[in-house]
Amino acid sequence: xxxxxxxxxxxxxxxxxxxxxxxxxxxxxxxxxxxxxxxxxxxxxxxxxxxxxxxxxxxxxxxxxxxxxxxxxxxxxxxxxxxxxxxxxxxxxxxxxxxxxxxxxxxxxxxxxx
Amino acid sequence: xxxxxxxxxxxxxxxxxxxxxxxxxxxxxxxxxxxxxxxxxxxxxxxxxxxxxxxxxxxxxxxxxxxxxxxxxxxxxxxxxxxxxxxxxxxxxxxxxxxxxxxxxxxxx
Numbered sequence: 620x621x622x623x624x625x626x627x628x629x630x631x632x633x634x635x636x637x638x639x640x641x642x643x644x645x646x647x648x649x650x651x652x653x654x655x656x657x658x659x660x661x662x663x664x665x666x667x668x669x670x671x672x673x674x675x676x677x678x679x680x681x682x683x684x685x686x687x688x689x690x691x692x693x694x695x696x697x698x699x700x701x702x703x704x705x706x707x708x709x710x711x712x713x714x715x716x717x718x719x720x721x722x723x724x725x726x727x728x729x730x731x732x733x
Numbered sequence: 734x735x736x737x738x739x740x741x742x743x744x745x746x747x748x749x750x751x752x753x754x755x756x757x758x759x760x761x762x763x764x765x766x767x768x769x770x771x772x773x774x775x776x777x778x779x780x781x782x783x784x785x786x787x788x789x790x791x792x793x794x795x796x797x798x799x800x801x802x803x804x805x806x807x808x809x810x811x812x813x814x815x816x817x818x819x820x821x822x823x824x825x826x827x828x829x830x831x832x833x834x835x836x837x838x839x840x841x842x
């Protein structure tokens with residue numbers, strides 16, 4: 620089945636220790652998104668890619684970086700995680716056409732910072 | 734600014750009907766989505782409205798009034814598995830999704 624996969628599902632890192640979250644998709648969608656979601660809050664868009672065209676949200680901290688080496692894969696790097704970065708990180712994809720704007724989500728990676 | 738408002742929490746009884754409202758003020762409008770999110774899981778798509786009116790899909794229906802900046806999600810014949818958060822999201826003029834904080838729906842037997 621075509622899908623969005625995120626690894627790992629649960630990640631524990633130490634304060635200040637870099638961590639990388641990964642996302643892959645078999646939907647062949649050209650748009651990919653990274654969201655941060657804290658408990659009982661709306662998902663907060665961090666970045667998105669139209670193909671390789673990177674779009675950074677204005678209020679995304681510099682501590683967060685992203686890479687998309689090809690259509691299928693996207694990575695979220697947190698250079699120096701703080702306690703406030705503990706959250707669920709959601710990867711999503713969508714088509715970039717007028718047929719459907721639905722975003723398809725992966726299962727998420729829950730990040731704990733100790 | 735852009736704003737999506739929905740109630741924080743609602744409680745309903747198994748077998749009943751519940752309506753979750755959403756009001757929005759956004760820069761442009763290219764459609765409104767409802768997503769379901771179970772605790773600790775990713776959001777899953779429920780519905781998309783771009784024209785005024787009611788869209789029915791099984792036990793779930795979604796209504797849109799663009800002139801009022803208003804939508805609702807109607808859930809019928811509630812089941813315990815419907816306990817989840819329901820997120821309203823609007824596609825703005827830049828085709829970016831503006832998300833509400835979600836409505837936590839609690840179903841009681």
